[in-house]
Amino acid sequence: MKFAEATIQAREQNIAWVNNLRLIAMFAVVILHTASPLLFQYNKSPLQQWLVADVYNALVRFAVPVFVMITGALLLHREYELGDFLKKRLGRLILPFIFWSLVYIVYRWYNEDITFTNNTWANIKQVLQLLQTGSFYHLWYVYLLVGLYLFIPVISKFVRHATEKELLYFLAVWFLTILISKPYLAQFNIAFDLRYFTGYIGYLVLGHYLAYKTINFWGLLLVSTLVFISFAFIIAAGTHYLEVKDHELSTYFYEPIGPFVIILSASAFLMAKCTTVKLNAPLRWISNHAGKYTLGIYLSHALILSSLDLIDINSSLFIPALSIPLVALLCFALSWLLIWIMSKLPLLKHVTG
Numbered sequence: 001m002k003f004a005e006a007t008i009q010a011r012e013q014n015i016a017w018v019n020n021l022r023l024i025a026m027f028a029v030v031i032l033h034t035a036s037p038l039l040f041q042y043n044k045s046p047l048q049q050w051l052v053a054d055v056y057n058a059l060v061r062f063a064v065p066v067f068v069m070i071t072g073a074l075l076l077h078r079e080y081e082l083g084d085f086l087k088k089r090l091g092r093l094i095l096p097f098i099f100w101s102l103v104y105i106v107y108r109w110y111n112e113d114i115t116f117t118n119n120t121w122a123n124i125k126q127v128l129q130l131l132q133t134g135s136f137y138h139l140w141y142v143y144l145l146v147g148l149y150l151f152i153p154v155i156s157k158f159v160r161h162a163t164e165k166e167l168l169y170f171l172a173v174w175f176l177t178i179l180i181s182k183p184y185l186a187q188f189n190i191a192f193d194l195r196y197f198t199g200y201i202g203y204l205v206l207g208h209y210l211a212y213k214t215i216n217f218w219g220l221l222l223v224s225t226l227v228f229i230s231f232a233f234i235i236a237a238g239t240h241y242l243e244v245k246d247h248e249l250s251t252y253f254y255e256p257i258g259p260f261v262i263i264l265s266a267s268a269f270l271m272a273k274c275t276t277v278k279l280n281a282p283l284r285w286i287s288n289h290a291g292k293y294t295l296g297i298y299l300s301h302a303l304i305l306s307s308l309d310l311i312d313i314n315s316s317l318f319i320p321a322l323s324i325p326l327v328a329l330l331c332f333a334l335s336w337l338l339i340w341i342m343s344k345l346p347l348l349k350h351v352t353g
Contacts, residue, residue: 018073020287021066022291024272026063029138032063034327037315038050039053040249058236059232061254061261061265062265062269066207068200069206069207071152076155076160082153086149089149095350096350100139101134105135111306136303148204155201158170170197200257210273228271232264235253235260293353296343297335
């Protein structure tokens with residue numbers, strides 16, 4: 001039996017937990033970017049403060065992979081008309097992306113990170129180059145998302161007609177390909193061309209599979225939680241070990257397309273699926289309202305975070321263990337407020353995402 005046929009009823013179930021998980025992942029991104037500057041001061045900050053940033057980074061490394069898994073859970077089971085899908089998905093994304101890319105170019109010019117001359121054509125080429133490669137550090141996700149959207153109409157056909165065994169085969173080869181590509185298993189790497197099984201495409205399929213797979217195991221939440229804690233510890237401890245060993249920061253354990261983060265992300269996804277949260281009316285409103293503006297919050301939060309840093313509101317505000325989540329919460333709230341205000345303005349509502 002095809003996995004798609006076996007889970008038709010499951011797809012009709014209430015998956016409100018996905019919206020909650022999306023907000024958690026968004027807040028995790030803000031924490032990641034709040035803690036990262038301290039993490040990169042590995043040779044300047046006291047070890048105790050650096051370790052706090054290391055732990056926070058390890059705990060939230062699931063954020064972007066989980067975003068992609070949610071996309072797979074929500075989109076791969078549907079049948080699309082190619083033109084309508086691309087128009088709807090890319091149309092919703094491109095205008096906000098261009099707007100915010102230009103905003104960040106202006107911000108970087110104001111902050112004297114980039115300079116313009118009296119040569120108009122040279123300035124235009126510089127702007128186009130920044131649009132081509134990304135005008136700010138967090139916008140790489142938008143380029144990733146565009147690529148995924150272009151491939152979803154193709155991969156969704158496979159997913160909708162695949163058996164569970166075929167889906168597991170795809171995920172197993174994807175994980176194995178990633179595993180043997182890492183330096184510690186390089187001796188097992190062979191000349192077979194397995195590039196087709198690499199990248200974030202696997203997260204799309206993994207998110208779809210885990211969202212709709214019925215797992216009849218009473219201890220799933222406990223096991224998922226223990227796996228999450230264990231791999232967060234491995235990622236943090238491994239990064240610290242390499243920092244001490246090589247006297248430089250290594251992102252080896254942080255790599256989103258790596259076995260440690262894959263398992264961390266899958267366990268975070270299952271934890272959210274297995275957790276029943278009954279929100280009161282105000283919290284439910286916050287969840288639903290903020291959930292509508294996730295893309296806008298993502299696009300704008302780096303500007304807010306950088307602006308807060310200009311007035312020394314950052315991880316060094318007081319002890320990092322407290323300042324990192326509090327500054328992240330302030331950044332999230334201000335980003336949400338900014339996008340909400342923009343959504344009420346006729347000329348800006350189309351660029352809020």
